[in-house]
């Protein structure tokens with residue numbers, strides 16, 4: 001998958017991206033709602049395991065202006081080939097510039113129009129940033145798993161959102 005938007009590129013990761021990606025994955029604030037921050041070796045292993053090969057689960061998110069790897073997007077089948085999960089981990093420096101929204105709009109479009117997906121879902125325990133992003137994308141909050149996620153702190157609720165093809169087309 002290779003997608004270009006006005007300000008972004010979404011492309012396959014390579015091990016050469018590790019140092020830049022680590023700025024996001026190694027940052028405790030960025031990883032606050034995900035898991036313990038990665039060291040550089042864990043970032044390389046993550047790229048090899050999830051970002052490379054025939055069917056990657058995650059892709060590099062590049063800011064075109066600076067040609068920097070800001071982080072990654074998650075985009076892969078879950079439960080059925082026609083249902084994909086969407087996710088994001090973006091370095092702090094790039095927050096609140098509309099990048100996650102811009103990348104997601106392109107991925108929803110690609111998913112529903114090119115891959116002919118039935119549904120795209122996302123989950124988070126961050127009820128402020130990520131849940132608001134999901135709602136802005138037209139996703140519906142379908143359920144809350146109570147105290148089902150640990151992040152790096154105490155147990156917290158996990159929010160599950162989704163958007164159907166027919167909802168997207170009319171959104």
Ligand SMILES: CC(C)(COP(=O)(O)OP(=O)(O)OC[C@H]1O[C@@H](n2cnc3c(N)ncnc32)[C@H](O)[C@@H]1OP(=O)(O)O)[C@@H](O)C(=O)NCCC(=O)NCCS
Nearest residue numbers: 033087088089090095096097098099100101129130132133
């Ligand atoms: C969640 C995350 C991906 C948002 O990325 P971003 O590029 O800053 O988001 P955008 O600038 O595209 O914002 C899109 C919408 O998200 C919501 N949002 C993002 N940051 C927010 C904040 N600090 N407070 C409230 N809403 C916020 C808003 O609805 C925003 O729309 P608006 O600007 O019109 O209000 C980013 O904060 C991140 O990488 N967090 C760490 C990793 C993580 O927890 N990922 C989520 C689980 S997969």
